[in-house]
Amino acid sequence: MSVSAAARHLESLLPRLASLRQYLQFHARLLTSGHLGAHPGLRARFLDRLALSPHPAALPHALLLLRSLPTPATNDLNAALRGLAASPHPARSLLLLAGRLLPALLPRPDALSLSFALKASARCSDAHTTVQLHALVLRLGVAADVRLLTTLLDSYAKCGDLASARKVFDEMTVRDVATWNSLLAGLAQGTEPNLALALFHRLADSFQELPSREEPNEVTIVAALSACAQIGSLKDGMYVHEFAKRFGLDRNVRVCNSLIDMYSKCGSLSRALDVFHSIKPEDRTLVSYNAAIQAHSMHGHGGDSLRLFDEMPTCIEPDGVTYLAVLCGCNHSGLVDDGLRVFNSMRVAPNMKHYGTIVDLLGRAGRLTEAYDTVISMPFPADIVLWQTLLGAAKMHGVVELAELAANKLAELGSNVDGDYVLLSNVYASKARWMDVGRVRDTMRRNDVRKVPGFSYTEIDGVMHKFINGDKEHPRWQEIYRALDDIVSRISELGYEPETSNVLHDIGEEEKQYALCYHSEKLAIAFGLIATPPGETLRVIKNLRICGDCHVVAKLISKAYGRVIVIRDRARFHRFEDGQCSCRDYW
DNA sequence: TTAGGGTTAG
Numbered sequence: 001m002s003v004s005a006a007a008r009h010l011e012s013l014l015p016r017l018a019s020l021r022q023y024l025q026f027h028a029r030l031l032t033s034g035h036l037g038a039h040p041g042l043r044a045r046f047l048d049r050l051a052l053s054p055h056p057a058a059l060p061h062a063l064l065l066l067r068s069l070p071t072p073a074t075n076d077l078n079a080a081l082r083g084l085a086a087s088p089h090p091a092r093s094l095l096l097l098a099g100r101l102l103p104a105l106l107p108r109p110d111a112l113s114l115s116f117a118l119k120a121s122a123r124c125s126d127a128h129t130t131v132q133l134h135a136l137v138l139r140l141g142v143a144a145d146v147r148l149l150t151t152l153l154d155s156y157a158k159c160g161d162l163a164s165a166r167k168v169f170d171e172m173t174v175r176d177v178a179t180w181n182s183l184l185a186g187l188a189q190g191t192e193p194n195l196a197l198a199l200f201h202r203l204a205d206s207f208q209e210l211p212s213r214e215e216p217n218e219v220t221i222v223a224a225l226s227a228c229a230q231i232g233s234l235k236d237g238m239y240v241h242e243f244a245k246r247f248g249l250d251r252n253v254r255v256c257n258s259l260i261d262m263y264s265k266c267g268s269l270s271r272a273l274d275v276f277h278s279i280k281p282e283d284r285t286l287v288s289y290n291a292a293i294q295a296h297s298m299h300g301h302g303g304d305s306l307r308l309f310d311e312m313p314t315c316i317e318p319d320g321v322t323y324l325a326v327l328c329g330c331n332h333s334g335l336v337d338d339g340l341r342v343f344n345s346m347r348v349a350p351n352m353k354h355y356g357t358i359v360d361l362l363g364r365a366g367r368l369t370e371a372y373d374t375v376i377s378m379p380f381p382a383d384i385v386l387w388q389t390l391l392g393a394a395k396m397h398g399v400v401e402l403a404e405l406a407a408n409k410l411a412e413l414g415s416n417v418d419g420d421y422v423l424l425s426n427v428y429a430s431k432a433r434w435m436d437v438g439r440v441r442d443t444m445r446r447n448d449v450r451k452v453p454g455f456s457y458t459e460i461d462g463v464m465h466k467f468i469n470g471d472k473e474h475p476r477w478q479e480i481y482r483a484l485d486d487i488v489s490r491i492s493e494l495g496y497e498p499e500t501s502n503v504l505h506d507i508g509e510e511e512k513q514y515a516l517c518y519h520s521e522k523l524a525i526a527f528g529l530i531a532t533p534p535g536e537t538l539r540v541i542k543n544l545r546i547c548g549d550c551h552v553v554a555k556l557i558s559k560a561y562g563r564v565i566v567i568r569d570r571a572r573f574h575r576f577e578d579g580q581c582s583c584r585d586y587w
Numbered sequence: 588t589t590a591g592g593g594t595t596a597g
Binding site for chain 1: 597
């Protein structure tokens with residue numbers, strides 16, 4: 001066989017390599033045939049495949065091979081950078097580029113090298129390294145490369161530096177659809193969903209901004225829907241849905257999965273389920289089921305969550321998200337035994353969130369010993385949220401010892417938020433232990449307690465209005481406060497008395513009532529009442545869990561004013577109608 | 588020969 005024929009033969013074997021043994025044999029033949037040095041293209045292709053092979057020994061072997069080369073080429077380096085960036089230890093990719101993994105002189109990196117390194121810094125959330133790589137992009141003179149700059153933008157966004165991501169975007173002279181998608185997704189996931197939506201509207205208004213023959217694609221839609229879901233804006237969500245239809249993207253299963261999530265989080269369970277049923281059964285993925293089960297759960301339909309879970313085809317294995325969604329549904333519907341049954345039959349290892357849901361489920365049901373036993377027998381130490389869950393259960397059932405224990409753990413873990421103190425103080429107050437109530441208050445004062453601000457949104461005619469507890473920022477605040485006075489007098493006739501035990505301040509009863517009266521969700525509802533025609537459904541989104549008093553008030557308003565009120569709090573939906581809530585006061 | 592963007596979670 002001539003040299004080139006041998007090389008062609010090896011080349012043809014390359015795509016068929018699978019086992020580690022085959023890779024090692026191939027390596028041996030490269031060595032013995034002399035092609036390792038004589039055929040750098042073949043060598044780099046082999047190295048690339050080896051470094052990406054899923055076998056755990058493959059990547060170390062690729063690095064060994066790289067080290068054995070007297071003068072590695074840029075492509076050899078890139079293969080290793082790529083493999084390391086995709087590995088469980090992406091930081092090693094950065095060490096390699098910095099020359100700390102190879103003793104020999106490094107070949108000069110190119111745009112591709114930087115692309116892989118940026119992927120690695122994104123996976124490490126290493127903003128500092130992303131900045132350094134940005135400098136390297138400029139130094140190497142490869143800053144006109146759309147793909148590289150998109151990767152750079154994405155890396156900034158994934159490291160949480162949205163300002164720099166935006167700046168890269170703004171300074172790019174050519175942007176393709178992936179560039180837009182990258183910033184869109186970065187903003188949507190980086191707690192700037194409103195900016196994401198503004199960017200989407202800019203793209204939707206004139207996608208002449210895109211290179212010719214390029215259109216928004218399913219990634220654009222998924223990212224935009226994720227922003228709508230976070231904001232809870234049904235109007236924007238429906239606009240994105242219509243937009244997707246125009247481009248024939250509404251049949252795409254990933255778009256459908258995002259639509260299910262969006263409609264559910266924007267308060268429309270029926271639309272979410274319509275989308276789920278519109279997907280052909282054989283096209284439904286695990287995520288489709290997870291999103292639909294979660295939709296039932298958020299809306300308090302635990303029985304339906306269980307039913308859908310049982311109906312999952314056997315070819316789709318439930319994952320941790322599926323179980324969490326089902327458990328959540330059981331929790332919100334008070335289905336204790338079903339929840340425990342599902343938890344005990346889990347076929348994946350439960351994580352902190354699964355335990356959290358079970359502890360909440362047991363705690364609400366008054367099974368505090370079991371809840372506590374669950375916490376201390378978990379295979380990992382409980383986190384802050386879990387102790388807060390237990391503290392909440394202790395408060396609900398007036399168990400002082402457990403509340404104290406949980407509060408001590410919270411202090412140990414460095415939690416210092418007002419809610420913890422309020423719960424502990426309320427347990428003492430329920431037992432008339434006023435000295436202890438005072439002691440908690442003193443501790444609060446000493447510790448400079450962090451207040452988690454409560455705020456609510458409501459969408460009226462497509463405009464979002466934001467309210468913070470007791471604020472007077474809204475242009476119509478005087479009308480809103482007058483409406484609240486009217487509300488209080490009308491629901492008082494139905495027997496309303498303020499539930500002031502949720503307020504812990506060193507203030508008198510009347511001031512406590514004041515503090516409660518202007519909770520953000522009440523401001524949002526009052527505004528909704530004066531800004532919409534009679535009978536229209538009011539939709540409110542709250543960042544925290546709804547408080548007991550607001551829950552009572554919302555029920556009474558729904559009766560006194562003949563309005564359906566839908567409140568999405570941090571955990572679920574409450575639908576108030578004719579004096580009742582869909583959660584049946586179990587939340 | 589090798590590069591960029593995405594959904595579900597207490």
